[in-house]
Structure formats: structure tokens, C-alpha cells
Amino acid sequence: MIGAMVEQGAFEQGTAPGVLLARGVCRALDGLGFVSVCEYPVTRNLRVDVLALGPRGEVWIVECKSSLADFRADQKWQGYLPWCDRFFWAVGTDFPRAVLPEGSGLFLADSYGAELVQTAPEDKLGAARRKALVLGVAQTAARRLRRFSDPSAQI
Amino acid sequence: MIGAMVEQGAFEQGTAPGVLLARGVCRALDGLGFVSVCEYPVTRNLRVDVLALGPRGEVWIVECKSSLADFRADQKWQGYLPWCDRFFWAVGTDFPRAVLPEGSGLFLADSYGAELVQTAPEDKLGAARRKALVLGVAQTAARRLRRFSDPSAQI
Numbered sequence: 001m002i003g004a005m006v007e008q009g010a011f012e013q014g015t016a017p018g019v020l021l022a023r024g025v026c027r028a029l030d031g032l033g034f035v036s037v038c039e040y041p042v043t044r045n046l047r048v049d050v051l052a053l054g055p056r057g058e059v060w061i062v063e064c065k066s067s068l069a070d071f072r073a074d075q076k077w078q079g080y081l082p083w084c085d086r087f088f089w090a091v092g093t094d095f096p097r098a099v100l101p102e103g104s105g106l107f108l109a110d111s112y113g114a115e116l117v118q119t120a121p122e123d124k125l126g127a128a129r130r131k132a133l134v135l136g137v138a139q140t141a142a143r144r145l146r147r148f149s150d151p152s153a154q155i
Numbered sequence: 156m157i158g159a160m161v162e163q164g165a166f167e168q169g170t171a172p173g174v175l176l177a178r179g180v181c182r183a184l185d186g187l188g189f190v191s192v193c194e195y196p197v198t199r200n201l202r203v204d205v206l207a208l209g210p211r212g213e214v215w216i217v218e219c220k221s222s223l224a225d226f227r228a229d230q231k232w233q234g235y236l237p238w239c240d241r242f243f244w245a246v247g248t249d250f251p252r253a254v255l256p257e258g259s260g261l262f263l264a265d266s267y268g269a270e271l272v273q274t275a276p277e278d279k280l281g282a283a284r285r286k287a288l289v290l291g292v293a294q295t296a297a298r299r300l301r302r303f304s305d306p307s308a309q310i
Contacts, residue, residue, distance in 0.1 A: 026301065027308050035297035038304075053297065057290050135212050135289050141296035142190035142208065146181065148303040149193075153182050
């Protein structure tokens with residue numbers, strides 16, 4: 001459940017309900033020892049909601065769906081599978097879970113946190129792609145961090 | 156030269172002169188296509204001023220010295236060499252450069268920017284150590300970024 005104050009703050013920043021679920025998911029991933037980056041472009045035209053890195057470089061992708069309409073509008077999700085070891089959905093408790101494809105993992109989420117209720121089967125990345133993804137996360141996260149820590153820089 | 160307003164702002168945040176040089180160095184690294192992370196712990200007891208990653212995973216370390224006393228107090232710098240492909244000093248224009256050891260690179264820096272005046276010789280990292288460093292930068296940068304983007308989270 002999204003508290004009214006959080007919702008107001010979130011929409012002031014132009015965030016959609018899916019982004020609020022992503023916040024909850026990232027908090028759950030923190031607790032699982034995974035670091036996470038939101039809105040991560042795995043390739044030029046493919047941006048995932050949450051990309052997470054585990055302690056040994058495991059790569060998880062979590063797509064956040066705030067409603068059935070949001071889920072049905074996603075034509076791209078199968079394109080995410082080759083870019084991770086495990087693929088998860090994150091939905092609210094009121095989402096009709098029966099429509100989700102089998103063989104994915106599941107987080108039940110709200111804007112405050114999330115619970116991992118189904119671990120996805122593993123389909124291991126090749127070494128070269130994992131290496132490129134880890135370097136990409138390092139570059140993206142470091143660049144975004146620079147924008148916070150040195151807002152006057154031309155980045 | 157450090158402008159008075161910047162200096163005041165910096166000291167309000169508890170930053171030392173070396174940190175101001177690091178800001179300039181990071182801006183120069185941006186321009187060279189390197190992402191950078193400040194105060195990066197390469198091992199448990201060894202924290203470098205700036206660790207930078209190049210487009211193909213090149214690892215540079217830059218140590219920032221605001222004064223001769225600051226340089227002379229550093230007993231640890233040789234311990235940084237096994238953790239990078241190239242090692243650089245960053246100093247202000249008034250620093251007595253003759254005291255710097257040969258075989259290092261050099262940035263001339265202030266709090267607004269820096270110029271790469273001497274590229275360090277390359278001493279290439281092994282593959283396993285590079286892999287661990289890139290993963291470590293991804294984890295550190297993503298974790299620090301989370302603290303900015305979700306300040307209420309327990310990270």
C-alpha cells in the first residue's frame with residue numbers, strides 16, 4: 001500500500017507506480033546482499049526496471065508491474081531474459097498473479113519493501129556477457145553517483 | 156586556486172583540501188571517458204583517493220596531495236600499485252613536483268578541474284584481480300547511489 005504522503009512526493013518527482021514498486025524491490029535486494037540499479041539499459045533499446053548484482057556477480061533482473069494493464073502493455077520482457085541469470089516480476093498484493101508466465105521469479109512489493117516469494121530458475125549468463133554487464137553497472141552507477149556528488153560537473 | 160565560496164561550502168561538509176583536488180581530478184577523468192569513485196577501499200585497510208575505470212575496464216588510481224606535508228605523511232602509496240594498471244599523483248600548481256617518485260603519472264589539479272600532464276607507465280592487472288575490482292566498484296557505486304536516491308532505506 002502506498003501512503004498518501006509518499007505518493008504525493010513521488011508524483012512531484014514524476015514517478016509512476018511501477019517506480020514505487022521498484023523502490024520496495026531495491027530495499028528487499030539490499031537485504032539479500034544484492035546491489036541494484038534502476039532503469040538500467042542492458043542494450044541500446046532495452047531498459048530494465050531493476051538490475052541487481054549479487055556478491056559473486058550474479059545478475060538478476062526485476063520487472064515491476066503496477067497493474068494488469070501495465071503488464072499487458074509490456075511487449076519486451078522476453079528480450080530481458082538473455083541479460084540475466086534469473087528473471088523476476090514484482091507486483092502488488094492485488095495483482096492477478098495467475099496471468100504471469102511460468103518459470104519467472106516473483107516479488108510481492110509495495111513502495112516500502114518487498115518479499116521474495118518465488119526464486120526464478122537459473123539460466124546462467126556466459127562469462128563475456130557477465131563481464132560486460134558488471135562493467136556497465138560500474139560505469140552507470142559511478143556516473144549517476146557523480147551527478148549527485150558533483151552537480152556542477154559536466155557529466 | 157580554490158574560490159572562497161567553494162572552500163567555505165567544502166569545509167561545511169568537512170572536506171579537506173585533498174578532497175577538493177579529487178573533485179577536479181574526477182572532472183578531468185569524466186572528460187577522458189573514465190568513470191571514477193572517490194575514497195575507494197581496494198582492500199580492508201587501503202583506501203585510495205580516486206579509483207577510475209576506463210571504457211574497457213582499465214583501472215587507474217589517483218592519489219591527491221594538497222601539500223608537501225600531506226605527501227610526506229603518506230606511508231601507504233606503494234601499496235596501491237598492485238591494484239591498478241596505472242598510478243597517478245594529483246597536486247596543485249604550487250606543489251614541489253621534484254619530490255614525486257619517478258614512474259608515476261601526474262595530474263595538475265584544483266577544485267574545478269585537472270590536466271593530465273604525465274601518463275603513468277602501464278603495469279597491467281591480472282584478470283582475476285581486475286574482475287574483482289570492477290565488481291567491487293559496481294557494488295560500491297550502486298550502494299552509494301542508493302543512499303542518495305532512497306535516503307530512508309537501511310543500506
